[in-house]
Amino acid sequence: MYNFEYKKAGSVDEAAGIVGADDEAKLLAGGMTYIPTLKQRLAAPTTVVDLNGVGGLDGISADGNGVTVGAMARHAAVAASAEVAAAIPALADLASHIGDPQVRNRGTIGGSIANNDPAADYPAALVGLGATVQTNKRAVAADDFFTGLFETALGQDEIVTSVSFPRAGKAAYMKFPNPASRYAIVGVFVAQAADGVRVAVTGAGPCVFRVAEMEAALAASWSADAVAGIGISADGLNEDIHASAEYRAHLVTVMAKRAVAKAG
């Protein structure tokens, strides 16, 4: 690690003030991504602003419209939440398959979506359910939030405070994990979302994306067979030692099919 100032923020405004005044200051949530980055000397921030002391950011609540998850809610809390399980069980299921117990006990939804790792699970849930990201400044639709590889719509002094997921009809997430990291090689979230059927794919490309053809097919007939024959192009998909672009494209169809079957 390089040297840096450490500040434990007492409020979102305080944290926003620090990162707003200094481009080289950085937020810290669960630290599951950022601490290893620091340890490997891949980042040299001037100040690390710890959000763990900010009260009220980790709440999880449900009402008739849906579920709201505070930015600092840990994956384990979402996985174990009775409210989430009752309102959107697919979301609790997704959270329960992130990383390992240690990661789930530290990692946060705010950190995960702000980081926007192309293989992260949450982006599929946000886009798959048509969620809204609340920041200290505005509300951003999930479709507009994830803008590219490790890129989001967040500004430098913008902090995620919560994510609201509208209730859905049938919904499920299927993940084909990377054997080494257990992140998603391909993860597909299917849902009869508030605004229509959504199929969101993570892991396969540089950033989460929707598959319009599958959405249309499922809107017409909600069944695994409806998507079983729909292939997606391998062009532009990720390639690494664990999966070729072609394999990823193939897995999108298989996981979509299985997700629909799982959703019932």
Place this chain on the structure above:
Amino acid sequence: MTEQGIGAAVARREDRRFVTGQGHYTDDINRRGQTHACFVRSPHAHATLNGVDTAAAGAMPGVRAIFVGEDMAEVGPLICGWAITDVHGEPFRAPPHPALAIGKVNYAGEAVAVVIADTLEQAKDAAAAVEVDYGLLDAVVDPAQATADGQPQIHEAAPGNLSFEWALGDKAAVDAVFDGAAHVTSLEFANNRLVPNAMEPRACVAEYDAGSGEHTLHIASQNPHVHRLVMSAFHGLAPEHKLRVVAPDVGGGFGSKIFIYAEEVVLTWAASRVRRPIKWTAERSESFLTDAHGRDHATTAELALDSDGKFLAMRVDTTANMGAYLSTFASAVPTYLYATLLAGQYTTGGIYCNVKAVFTNTVPVDAYRGAGRPEAAYVVERLVEAAAAETGRDPAELRKTNFVPADAFPYETPVIMQYDCGDFAGSMDQALDLAGYSGFQARKAESKAGGKLRGIGFSSYIEACGVAPSAAAGSLGAGVGLWESANIRFNPTGNVQLFTGCHSHGQGHETAYAQIVADKLGVPYEQVEVIHGDSSKIPFGMGTYGSRSAAVGGSAIVKAADKVIEKGRKIAAHTLEASEDDIEFAGGNFTVKGTDKAMNIAEVAFTAYVPHNYPEGLEPGLDETAFYDPLNFSFPAGTHVCEVEVDPETGSVSIERYAAVDDFGVLINPLIVEGQVHGGIGQGVGQAMLEHAVYDGAGQLVSGSYMDYTMPRADDVPSYDVGFNGVPSPLNPLGVKGCGEAGAIAAPAAVMNAVHDALRDVGVGHIEMPATPLRVWQAIRDAA
């Protein structure tokens, strides 16, 4: 068997310490005035070193010293301790391996300079400021291409990137048998390269006492005395009596901590120069880049059978990747630890094996759990399974047809081994039972109904443990003897300290060795303490690897115990006023035959140290040392049966059942043995399905972290069914064979045979390790 003697499933006494964080590892050692080392490592796989500018770095805060290769010119290069004579009768090419690179770097991660500073962060800051002028060269990475014309040349002293070509067996005779064979099975495959991944990374703390002139090296080592010997004799760092090497608790080694690496040589040398203790602990990324890797063979193998399915001959051609330099025992692995096991459990008539050991721009490759024997077992067992499929025979039956029969021991193989004993067919039968072989077809049908492919695979492995009779090892090129030592020291109050030259880094010696002493001397198990790892405490010893600690180290303990009993008999006879011949020893008591006159061994010990009434001419004290040189290797063998289910849609393979029946001879502690089997199978499954050290064409390690290097996890393996069919070895006093590596030797072939069996139904003929989902899916698609 006593409650805590040989054969008792005693819980490991060391585990409480380990699982409660009370262990004491090298990195836990901190000395007053301690400094920290950070190595400047080459980011390039192949480059000339045009200059190393340390001026700016040297002026940075806290920096005590920066050394480059030329500064250490007086220190001899790292050595390879096993000389090979090649097919032309010439010595192998072992080009110089300086601890810090001189003139050229040959793999990514090779140390170019070391920075020693007051804090680790200061050392890292300064290391980043060392300016190295590299002249980039093309890299050679693929061993199969390394000797081809026009490839980049790594060492002047090794033209064509060839270290040696070596062969075992009579080629002409074997070729003739092949020409007339009814059936020939032929396979081409790789044995995938692995990263050892000990839980505790390599670490050392070097100290120099200017007053006494003594150097102390604390190091995560499997063989502290071997470290001391090599560092004294070859690197000239300090005479042996002025160099103390201490290996405290060590968190796993799997071979990777046998070797003498650059870091410990540099730190020991530098500590006397900066006059400060120096610590270095590998970061995980450094472990990936610089621990000696394992395996990495490319092999063509053929098996000739007659029309009855009898194995007539085997022909094997292997290219072994040595990496950029020959590591400490690298040359022995693809030769004497490999080709000598190609007979497997079978009566194959003739065997010829040719090995080319080549240099590439990758980290050196050396012994890793099994070292050569997993590669051999894979060759033999893949061939046998493929032959069974090709000739329409049941794979279990084909094996039985060819097993060395139980009455044929001692059995001389065509590849210079003499098997002492075994019951191969018995182990196979027991394994078939344990695996529920008769129910396999029903389970397969059930899988098929669910859209899955099910396969079963066997691995009837044999391996050579208890390395090794010194004379044999010496005649084959070893630079050292491979005996072991033990010192049993009674204290006046009757408790015992056992000093052993073996080293425990996860094996449970503190428990198992105490059981041997308790059993042989009748001392309560709790009163036996096992001490290892400190060259200034223990007698010279060769350390732990090659599953030698029971067969060789344990035998030394028995010999030392015999000496204790011999001396105790004299003391008891004197005290009990009987003749020595009339004294019997059992259960810790010396008894006058046919009487109830007896003396406990604790009383004998007290008498030995307070010799007021004592045999004339007998030395006081009860403290006996023995050195044991084994008569032969020992030959653990068995049959493992693996059952897998493949999801053809995704290519995922899951292991549904795994049965193992092993002959380890006598079991000292079945609980520990089972744990060793489990761990070994886990690593074998890792090799077969998950683990792969992948370099790209430029020599960059792509799988350089756990994000890309797949370690086996609990949910990757099933609950194992483990059974034993022990035939005591007649060649050592305990009748033991060794169990530390068997799982890792047997499992890859068992798993891959099962995968091939499952995929045969969809027309897939061949798949390489690791059988990842991508590969399996690709193979199914290519076959369709």
